[in-house]
Amino acid sequence: MxxxxxxxxxxGALVIGTMQLxxxxxxxxxxxxxxxxxxxxxxxxxxxxxxxxxxxxxTCRAQAPILDELRSERQSSDVLFVKVDFDQEKDFLRxxxxxxxxxxxVFNGETEVARSIAETNRNRLRGVVLGAL
Numbered sequence: 001m002x003x004x005x006x007x008x009x010x011x012g013a014l015v016i017g018t019m020q021l022x023x024x025x026x027x028x029x030x031x032x033x034x035x036x037x038x039x040x041x042x043x044x045x046x047x048x049x050x051x052x053x054x055x056x057x058x059t060c061r062a063q064a065p066i067l068d069e070l071r072s073e074r075q076s077s078d079v080l081f082v083k084v085d086f087d088q089e090k091d092f093l094r095x096x097x098x099x100x101x102x103x104x105x106v107f108n109g110e111t112e113v114a115r116s117i118a119e120t121n122r123n124r125l126r127g128v129v130l131g132a133l
Contacts, residue, residue, distance in 0.1 A: 029068070029071055029072070029075075029081070030051070030071065030081050030082065030083045031080055031081060031082045031083070032082075032083055032085075033050075033082050033083060033084040033085070033089055033092060035091075035092070038082060038092075041080050042107060042109050042110045043109070043110070044109075045108070045109040046078055046079065046080050046109070047078060047079045047080070047106065047107065047108055047132075047133055048079075048080045048081075048082055048105075048106070048107040049067075049070070049071070049074075049079065049080070049081045049082070049104070049105075049106050049129060049133075050082045050083075050084055050104065050105040050106070050107070051063070051064075051067050051081070051082070051083050051084065051104055052084045052086050052092075052093070052098055052101055052102070052103040052104070052105070053083060053084070053085065053086060053101055053102065054085070054086040054087055054101040054102075055087075057086070057101045057102055059101070059102040059118050059120060060101055060102045062120040063102060063104070063119070063120055063125065066120075066122050066125050066126065067081075067104065067125075067129075069126075070126060070129050070130070074130075074133060079133065086098075086100075086101035096112070099117075100117065100118070102117065102118045103115065103116070103117050103118075104116045104117075104119070104125065104128065104129065106128075106129055106132035106133070108132070113132045114128050114129065114131065114132035115128075116128040116129075
């Protein structure tokens with residue numbers, strides 16, 4: 001009986017945890033990656049900030065408020081903020097040689113001008129992104 005209780009409790013915690021992670025993966029204000037739109041923005045010479053994230057990634061969750069802050073500060077028609085789902089967009093990952101989630105890229109048109117991997121220090125992450133904008 002005790003063992004069954006722990007199994008049911010573990011499954012319940014997993015379900016609740018997954019629901020909370022999905023809620024945290026809110027991409028409001030961010031463009032969800034779409035290959036055609038991304039390529040069009042590159043051809044137009046826009047600056048593109050790309051957040052490669054995974055819902056289950058604790059480092060991504062630590063980066064999220066910093067990146068959201070940057071997006072709020074730098075919103076303009078010339079800067080596009082894009083979320084790329086690490087678990088779904090394998091072609092994008094291969095094309096840009098992205099080894100892991102929690103990678104942040106900045107493009108000036110078709111040229112990658114900055115990359116940060118797993119950085120959670122607010123000042124350093126802001127420095128990488130702002131230095132490329």
